[in-house]
Amino acid sequence: MKDLINQLRSTLGDKAVIADTPDTTPFETDWRRLHHHKAVCVVLPETTDQVAATLRLAAAAGVKIVPQGGNTGLVAGGVPVAGAPQIIVNLRRMNKIRALDATGDTITVEAGVTLQEVQEAAVEAGRLFPVSLAAEGTAQIGGAISTNAGGIQVLAYGSMRAQVLGLEVVLADGRIWNGLRVLRKDNTGFDLKQLFIGGEGLLGIVTAAVLRLHPAATAHATAMVGVSNIYAAVGVFKTVQAKAGQSLTACEFITANAMAVGLAHAPTLRLPFTAANYVLVEITTPTPGLAVEELLASALEPLLEDGTASDAVVAQSERERADLWRIRETLSDGELAAGGSVKHDISVPIADIPAVVAAVETLIAQRFAGLRLNIFGHLGDGNLHVNVRPPAGRSLADIASQKNAITAAVENLAMTFAGSFSAEHGIGQMRIEGMAMHKSAVELDMMRALKKIFDPMGLLNPGKMLPGP
Ligand SMILES: Cc1cc2nc3c(=O)[nH]c(=O)nc-3n(C[C@H](O)[C@H](O)[C@H](O)COP(=O)(O)OP(=O)(O)OC[C@H]3O[C@@H](n4cnc5c(N)ncnc54)[C@H](O)[C@@H]3O)c2cc1C
The missing domain is CATH 3.30.465.10 (Uridine Diphospho-n-acetylenolpyruvylglucosamine Reductase; domain 3)
Known part of the structure; x- marks a missing residue:
C-alpha cells in the first residue's frame, strides 16, 4: 500500500493525501458513530482529472474506493466496510x-x-x-x-x-x-x-x-401547531394544503418525545406552547403581494375552533421563523447527543400515516416493552423517522441484541402498507437486509447487472446497497 500512497502523493500532491495519522479517523467514522474501519488513506482531489487519476491508480493496485462528501449520511454509506483495502475519496476540495x-x-x-x-x-x-x-x-x-x-x-x-x-x-x-x-x-x-x-x-x-x-420566495408564513394525535396532524396538513395549494412548502410532524430529546440538546430554544404532538407548516410564495400570513391564519382558525388543533403560533418575524426551524433542526443532533437510537426512515401513503403510527406504537409496546419511541418526519411526504431508543438509563449497546428484530418489524410494517423501508436516507451499509428482504429478485438482478456494466471489477463503494453475492 505504501507504493500506492506514494503514487497518489506524487500525482495529486502531498496536501491531497492523508495517511498514517489519526487525522483520518473522522473520515473513517460515520455521522452516527456506529461504524469505523481503517482506510488505506484519504484522498482529497481538487479537480476532476485528479479524481480520474485516483481511480486509475486504485484500479491498477486493485484497491477499492469509498466516495465521500460531507459524511453526514445516516446509513454509513460513505465510510469503509470491513474487508478489502479501501481508499476514501472525499470531494470537499472540489468546491467551486x-x-x-x-x-x-x-x-x-x-x-x-x-x-x-x-x-x-x-x-x-x-x-x-x-x-x-x-x-x-x-x-x-x-x-x-x-x-x-x-x-x-x-x-x-x-x-x-x-x-x-x-x-x-x-x-x-x-x-x-x-x-x-x-x-x-x-x-x-x-x-x-x-x-x-x-x-x-x-x-x-x-x-x-x-x-x-x-x-425566489418573496414571503413566508410559518406556524407551529399543537395537536393531540396523528389523525389531527394529518387533518392540519390536508386543511392547510387545501387552502394554500402548491404554496404549502413544508409540513413536518414531531411527537412530544422527539421534541423533548431535541430541546434537551438546545436549551436556549423555547417552545411557544406544549402539546402532545407538533406540526410545523410553512407557506412560501414567489408572488409579490400574496398575503401568506393571512392565508395561513385563515387555514388554522377553523382547526382551532373545531379542536383539531390545541394551539397554534404563527411566526411574526424572520427571527421567530428561524427559531421555529431551529427547533426542527435540533431533533437529530439531540437524539445523537442522548445516546442515539435504532433509526428507521419509512414512507407510506399519506392516508395510512395514522394507522402506521398506531401500529408502530402497539408493536413497540407489545414486543419491545420498555423501549422508547421517537417519531418525527416529513408528514407532507408520508415520510416518518421511527426511531427507537433504549430504556432510560440504558445505552444503545444494551439493546444491540434486539436491533435486527426491531428494524425488521418496523420495515415489515411499512411494507404491509405498500410503503418503503428507506424513504430518503438510502441503503448504505445499514439497510442492506431490507434490500434482501423486500426487493424482488428481478429488481435485484437488474441492479446487479448495472453494477457489473459500470464497475466490472467491483471497485466502487464495496459492501453498500446491494446484498451479496
Ligand atoms: C442532522 C441531519 C439531518 C438530516 N436530514 C436529512 C433530511 O431531512 N433528508 C435527507 O434526505 N437526508 C437527511 N440527512 C442525511 C444526509 O444529510 C443526506 O443524505 C446528505 O445528502 C448526504 O450528503 P453528504 O455529502 O454528507 O454525503 P456522504 O454522507 O458523504 O455520502 C452519502 C453517500 O453518497 C456517496 N457519495 C458522496 N459523495 C459522492 C460523490 N461525489 N459521488 C458519488 N457518490 C458520493 C457516499 O459514498 C455515500 O454512499 C440528514 C443528516 C443529518 C446528519
Missing part, C-alpha cells in the same frame, strides 16, 4: 461554483460545494435552491445527489433528483463522462444521469452537477 445562469435558472457546481453554499449563491442571484435539510452546512452536492436527498421542501419542489439537469461523473475505470447539460428537454436515448442520482457511489463518482434554480 463554475457558473450561474440567471436567464436559464441553472447553477453549475462542483461536487464538494455544500447545499448551504448553493442556497446562498441562489439567493445572491435572486433565486431559490430548495433542497434544505438540517445537515445542509456540511452535506455536499455530490453526497446529496448520490443519496437523492429529500429534506423539508420535497412536497413543493421534489427531492434532489428533481433539481438535477446534468452531471459530470468519473467512471470506475477513470473515464470522465461530461453530461453537464443545462437543457430542460433532451430526449436523446437513455437518461444516464438518473442512474447516478441515488446511486450511492456504486456506479461512479459525481464531480460536478448542473442544478435547477427556482423563483
Whole structure:
C-alpha cells in the first residue's frame, strides 16, 4: 500500500493525501458513530482529472474506493466496510461554483460545494435552491445527489433528483463522462444521469452537477401547531394544503418525545406552547403581494375552533421563523447527543400515516416493552423517522441484541402498507437486509447487472446497497 500512497502523493500532491495519522479517523467514522474501519488513506482531489487519476491508480493496485462528501449520511454509506483495502475519496476540495445562469435558472457546481453554499449563491442571484435539510452546512452536492436527498421542501419542489439537469461523473475505470447539460428537454436515448442520482457511489463518482434554480420566495408564513394525535396532524396538513395549494412548502410532524430529546440538546430554544404532538407548516410564495400570513391564519382558525388543533403560533418575524426551524433542526443532533437510537426512515401513503403510527406504537409496546419511541418526519411526504431508543438509563449497546428484530418489524410494517423501508436516507451499509428482504429478485438482478456494466471489477463503494453475492 505504501507504493500506492506514494503514487497518489506524487500525482495529486502531498496536501491531497492523508495517511498514517489519526487525522483520518473522522473520515473513517460515520455521522452516527456506529461504524469505523481503517482506510488505506484519504484522498482529497481538487479537480476532476485528479479524481480520474485516483481511480486509475486504485484500479491498477486493485484497491477499492469509498466516495465521500460531507459524511453526514445516516446509513454509513460513505465510510469503509470491513474487508478489502479501501481508499476514501472525499470531494470537499472540489468546491467551486463554475457558473450561474440567471436567464436559464441553472447553477453549475462542483461536487464538494455544500447545499448551504448553493442556497446562498441562489439567493445572491435572486433565486431559490430548495433542497434544505438540517445537515445542509456540511452535506455536499455530490453526497446529496448520490443519496437523492429529500429534506423539508420535497412536497413543493421534489427531492434532489428533481433539481438535477446534468452531471459530470468519473467512471470506475477513470473515464470522465461530461453530461453537464443545462437543457430542460433532451430526449436523446437513455437518461444516464438518473442512474447516478441515488446511486450511492456504486456506479461512479459525481464531480460536478448542473442544478435547477427556482423563483425566489418573496414571503413566508410559518406556524407551529399543537395537536393531540396523528389523525389531527394529518387533518392540519390536508386543511392547510387545501387552502394554500402548491404554496404549502413544508409540513413536518414531531411527537412530544422527539421534541423533548431535541430541546434537551438546545436549551436556549423555547417552545411557544406544549402539546402532545407538533406540526410545523410553512407557506412560501414567489408572488409579490400574496398575503401568506393571512392565508395561513385563515387555514388554522377553523382547526382551532373545531379542536383539531390545541394551539397554534404563527411566526411574526424572520427571527421567530428561524427559531421555529431551529427547533426542527435540533431533533437529530439531540437524539445523537442522548445516546442515539435504532433509526428507521419509512414512507407510506399519506392516508395510512395514522394507522402506521398506531401500529408502530402497539408493536413497540407489545414486543419491545420498555423501549422508547421517537417519531418525527416529513408528514407532507408520508415520510416518518421511527426511531427507537433504549430504556432510560440504558445505552444503545444494551439493546444491540434486539436491533435486527426491531428494524425488521418496523420495515415489515411499512411494507404491509405498500410503503418503503428507506424513504430518503438510502441503503448504505445499514439497510442492506431490507434490500434482501423486500426487493424482488428481478429488481435485484437488474441492479446487479448495472453494477457489473459500470464497475466490472467491483471497485466502487464495496459492501453498500446491494446484498451479496
Ligand atoms: C442532522 C441531519 C439531518 C438530516 N436530514 C436529512 C433530511 O431531512 N433528508 C435527507 O434526505 N437526508 C437527511 N440527512 C442525511 C444526509 O444529510 C443526506 O443524505 C446528505 O445528502 C448526504 O450528503 P453528504 O455529502 O454528507 O454525503 P456522504 O454522507 O458523504 O455520502 C452519502 C453517500 O453518497 C456517496 N457519495 C458522496 N459523495 C459522492 C460523490 N461525489 N459521488 C458519488 N457518490 C458520493 C457516499 O459514498 C455515500 O454512499 C440528514 C443528516 C443529518 C446528519
